[in-house]
Amino acid sequence: MAGAAEYDVVVVGAGSTGENVAGQAVAGGLSAVVVEAERVGGDCSYWACMPSKALLRSGSAARAARRAPGLEVHGPAVTDVLAHRDQIVSHYDDTSQVQWLDSAGIDLVRGHGRLTGEREVTVTTADGEEQVLRARHAVALCTGSAALVPPLPGLAESEPWTSRDATSAREVPGRLLVVGGGVVACEMAQAWNDLGAEVTVVARSELLSSMEDVAGRLVREALTEYGVDVRTGVDVSEVRSGPDGIQVHLGDGSVVATDRVLVATGRRPRTDDLGLETVGLEPGSWLDTDDTLRVLGADGPLPWLYAVGDLNHRALLTHQGKYQARAAGDVIVARATGATVQEQRWGAHAATADSVAVPQVVFTDPEVASVGLTSAAAAREGIEVRLVDYDLASVAGSVVHAQGYQGWARLVVDPQRQVLLGATFVGQDVAELLQSATIAVVGEVPLHRLWHAVPAYPTISEVWLRLLDGLGRDTALA
Ligand SMILES: Cc1cc2nc3c(=O)[nH]c(=O)nc-3n(C[C@H](O)[C@H](O)[C@H](O)COP(=O)(O)OP(=O)(O)OC[C@H]3O[C@@H](n4cnc5c(N)ncnc54)[C@H](O)[C@@H]3O)c2cc1C
Numbered sequence: 001m002a003g004a005a006e007y008d009v010v011v012v013g014a015g016s017t018g019e020n021v022a023g024q025a026v027a028g029g030l031s032a033v034v035v036e037a038e039r040v041g042g043d044c045s046y047w048a049c050m051p052s053k054a055l056l057r058s059g060s061a062a063r064a065a066r067r068a069p070g071l072e073v074h075g076p077a078v079t080d081v082l083a084h085r086d087q088i089v090s091h092y093d094d095t096s097q098v099q100w101l102d103s104a105g106i107d108l109v110r111g112h113g114r115l116t117g118e119r120e121v122t123v124t125t126a127d128g129e130e131q132v133l134r135a136r137h138a139v140a141l142c143t144g145s146a147a148l149v150p151p152l153p154g155l156a157e158s159e160p161w162t163s164r165d166a167t168s169a170r171e172v173p174g175r176l177l178v179v180g181g182g183v184v185a186c187e188m189a190q191a192w193n194d195l196g197a198e199v200t201v202v203a204r205s206e207l208l209s210s211m212e213d214v215a216g217r218l219v220r221e222a223l224t225e226y227g228v229d230v231r232t233g234v235d236v237s238e239v240r241s242g243p244d245g246i247q248v249h250l251g252d253g254s255v256v257a258t259d260r261v262l263v264a265t266g267r268r269p270r271t272d273d274l275g276l277e278t279v280g281l282e283p284g285s286w287l288d289t290d291d292t293l294r295v296l297g298a299d300g301p302l303p304w305l306y307a308v309g310d311l312n313h314r315a316l317l318t319h320q321g322k323y324q325a326r327a328a329g330d331v332i333v334a335r336a337t338g339a340t341v342q343e344q345r346w347g348a349h350a351a352t353a354d355s356v357a358v359p360q361v362v363f364t365d366p367e368v369a370s371v372g373l374t375s376a377a378a379a380r381e382g383i384e385v386r387l388v389d390y391d392l393a394s395v396a397g398s399v400v401h402a403q404g405y406q407g408w409a410r411l412v413v414d415p416q417r418q419v420l421l422g423a424t425f426v427g428q429d430v431a432e433l434l435q436s437a438t439i440a441v442v443g444e445v446p447l448h449r450l451w452h453a454v455p456a457y458p459t460i461s462e463v464w465l466r467l468l469d470g471l472g473r474d475t476a477l478a
C-alpha cells in the first residue's frame with residue numbers, strides 16, 4: 001500500500017457532478033483529488049444524456065423536415081446515426097475530460113473508492129493496489145446511480161438491456177420490448193423505433209406519470225402513430241427465454257414475443273460498495289442531505305461528508321447535479337476558510353431549486369418540457385392552485401413552424417401570491433421555451449409584470465400571451 005496522500009477535498013466519482021464539485025473547490029483555493037472507477041465524465045457523457053440525445057436527434061429532425069412543405073426526406077440511416085452517437089461519446093475515450101481535470105489543477109486517482117473512516121477514502125486500483133486519501137476538510141460522494149432491475153421471474157435469464165445497453169448498442173434489435181413508462185422508456189422507445197426496431201412499451205401506469213397527465217397522453221398517442229405498441233396499466237408477470245426468442249407474459253394474460261427486453265424501471269444509488277458502514281450509514285441507501293448537500297446521519301449533518309448528484313435522490317438530472325456541485329464546492333470552501341455560509345433559501349450555498357423549480361425536457365417527439373409543480377404535485381402538497389391551459393396548435397408561431405403542429409401548454413399559478421409555481425409545454429421544439437418558465441418560477445415574477453414580457457410574433461413563445469389571456473386581463477393590475 002502506498003503512503004496516504006492528503007488533500008483539502010476528496011471527491012469520489014468523476015461524473016458531471018464530481019468534476020464540478022472538485023472544480024469549484026479548486027477555484028476557491030483548495031486542493032482536490034477525484035477518484036474514478038470507470039470513465040471521467042460519468043454516465044451523462046457515455047451512457048445517458050449525450051448518447052441518448054444523439055440517437056434521438058435524426059429521427060426528430062427527419063419528422064420536423066417532413067412537416068415543412070417542399071422537402072424530401074429519407075432516413076434516418078442507422079449506420080450514420082450510430083456513428084454520430086459514437087462521435088458524441090468520444091468513442092468511449094475520456095482523454096479530453098482528463099485534460100480538463102489537468103487544466104483545472106485537479107488530481108485524478110483511477111480505481112474504486114470506499115470510505116474507510118472519517119475523512120478517509122481508500123482506493124483499490126485495477127491491479128489491486130490500495131491508495132489511502134485523507135481529506136483535511138471534506139469528502140464528497142458523487143457516485144451516481146445505476147439501473148434498477150426488478151426481480152421479475154425469468155427477467156435476468158433473458159439478459160435484458162439496461163439504459164447503458166440501450167444507449168451503446170451497435171445493432172438494431174428486430175423486436176424490442178421496453179418495461180417501464182418513465183423518461184428512459186419513452187426516449188428509448190422513440191429512438192429505437194425511429195431506427196427500425198418493432199417496439200412494444202409495457203407500462204404499469206400512463207406514460208410519464210410524474211408529469212402532467214396530458215403530456216403522457218400526447219406522447220403515447222404520438223408513439224402509437226409512429227408504430228410503437230404502447231400498453232399502459234399492465235405489469236410484466238414473467239419472462240420466458242427459449243431458442244425462438246423471448247416471450248413476455250403480461251398481467252392481463254397476453255404474451256408478447258420479442259428479441260430483446262429493455263428494463264427502464266428507475267434507478268438505484270451506487271452506494272452499496274462505498275464503505276458507508278464505516279461511518280454509521282446504511283450501504284445501498286440513497287443519502288439524505290441538508291440543502292448544503294451535507295449527508296444527514298442519525299444526529300444531524302456530518303460536518304465533513306457531502307453527497308452530491310444522483311445518489312442523494314433530490315433530482316436525478318445532470319443539470320441539477322451540476323447546480324448542487326456549485327453550491328457544495330463553494331460551501332466547502334466557505335466552511336474551510338471561515339467565510340459566511342449562505343444556507344438560507346435561495347442563498348448561494350443552498351440547492352433550493354431542487355425542491356421548487358427542477359426543469360426537465362423529455363426528448364420524445366413531441367418534446368415535453370416542464371418545471372416546478374404539476375397540478376397533481378400541488379394537490380398532494382395541499383396547495384390550492386389555478387390552472388390555465390392552451391392548445392399550442394393555435395399559436396401563430398406553431399402554425400408557421402410545422403404543418404399539423406400538435407401541442408399543449410399549462411401554467412400552474414399561485415392565486416394568492418399571483419406567481420407561477422409550474423409550467424409544462426408539449427410539442428415540437430418546445431425545449432428552448434423552458435428556461436423562460438424556469439426564470440419566471442425561480443424569480444417569482446409577479447403575473448402583472450409577466451404581461452410586460454412581450455413574446456415576439458410569430459414565435460411559439462407567443463403561447464405565453466395566450467396563457468396570460470386565459471388568466472384574465474385583471475392579472476395585469478399591479
Ligand atoms: C438513459 C438516460 C438518459 C438520461 N438523459 C438525461 C438528460 O437528457 N438530461 C439530464 O439532465 N439527465 C439525464 N439523465 C440523468 C443523468 O444521466 C444523471 O442525472 C447524471 O448522469 C448523474 O450524474 P452524477 O455525477 O450524479 O453520476 P454519474 O454520472 O453516474 O457519475 C458517477 C461516477 O462515479 C463513478 N463511481 C461510482 N462508484 C464509484 C466508486 N466507488 N469509486 C470511484 N468511482 C465511482 C462512476 O464510474 C461514475 O463515473 C439520463 C439518465 C439516463 C439513464
Ligand SMILES: NC(=O)c1ccc[n+]([C@@H]2O[C@H](COP(=O)([O-])OP(=O)(O)OC[C@H]3O[C@@H](n4cnc5c(N)ncnc54)[C@H](O)[C@@H]3O)[C@@H](O)[C@H]2O)c1
Nearest residue numbers: 150180181182183184185204264265266267316361362363
Ligand atoms: N431527458 C431527461 O431528462 C432524462 C432522460 C432519461 C432519464 N432521465 C432521468 O433518469 C432517471 C431514470 O429514468 P427512468 O425512466 O429509468 O426512471 P423513472 O423513475 O422516470 O421511471 C420508472 C418507470 O418504471 C415503472 N416501474 C417501476 N418498477 C416497475 C416494475 N417492476 N415493472 C414495471 N414498471 C415499473 C414506473 O412506474 C415508471 O414508469 C429519472 O430520474 C430521469 O429523470 C432523464
